[in-house]
Amino acid sequence: MKIPALLVACLMAVAASPLARAEYGDVVINNFSDAAGMRPVVFPHWFHRVRFRCKVCHADLGFQFQAGGNQIDMLKIIDGQFCGACHNGELAWNVENCNLCHSGKPGTPTQVHESTLQRLGRTAATAPRPAASAAAAAR
Ligand code: HEC
Ligand code: HEC
Ligand code: HEC
Helix, strand or coil, X not given: CHHHHHHHHHHHHHHHHHHHHHHCCCEEECCCCHHHCCCCEEECHHHHHCCCCHHHHHHHXXXXXXXXXXXXXXXXXXXXXXXXXXXXXXXXXCCCCHHHHXXXXXXXXXXXXXXXXXXXXXXXXXXXXXXXXXXHHHC
């Protein structure tokens, strides 16, 4: 009796993990890049999450929990803020590797790439809102 339950749990865990990755997947950061003629930044969140605690970035380094929620520019990075706290040639490769960070497709909006929220947002923007029409019908 216990074995099938365990199997199901394992299968569910396997099935769920790619979704979890997509939800906290790569973050495209494009507040300034397009305008400056640079490709947008693709931040591989998962890659960093498995190496550092959330607190390192979201408390100690002050990254807001929001795609595009930080006003990051190269002066700050070279000054050791944000990405520059680590990408300084000591903890990780340095800022001269422009293309490793600026690797996005031009014109890509700031977003969590392919996240569930992003997809829902896309449908919500095009489809009529069920909650709003239900409220209107009730009036
Ligand atoms: C460690 C990652 C990283 C590296 C390496 C990097 N950048 Fe950036 N850069 C960023 C981030 C993050 C932003 C903010 C992106 C945005 O909001 O559009 C940014 C923004 C910019 C901007 C727009 C804002 C500003 O400062 O004017 C320019 C231009 C830019 N980078 C040029 C470069 C060049 C040139 C190089 C290589 C010499 C480089 N970057 C290397 C992460 C990086
Ligand atoms: C190496 C630094 C780093 C670590 C470690 C890290 N994050 Fe992030 N996180 C970021 C950056 C950078 C962004 C994007 C911010 C931006 O676009 O300006 C982000 C964005 C987010 C977002 C917003 C995504 C959205 O939907 O807008 C959430 C939520 C988040 N992180 C949660 C976490 C959690 C939970 C952990 C730990 C398990 C974690 N982060 C670890 C750097 C980090
Ligand atoms: C807390 C430290 C830390 C911060 C903050 C940080 N990184 Fe990194 N990053 C690393 C380390 C460590 C590596 C691995 C370096 C290596 O392999 O030599 C890495 C690797 C990367 C890679 C390569 C991933 C791969 O698949 O090889 C990219 C791209 C990157 N960082 C972009 C960024 C950008 C953009 C930011 C800011 C938004 C940022 N990082 C902030 C520590 C950090």
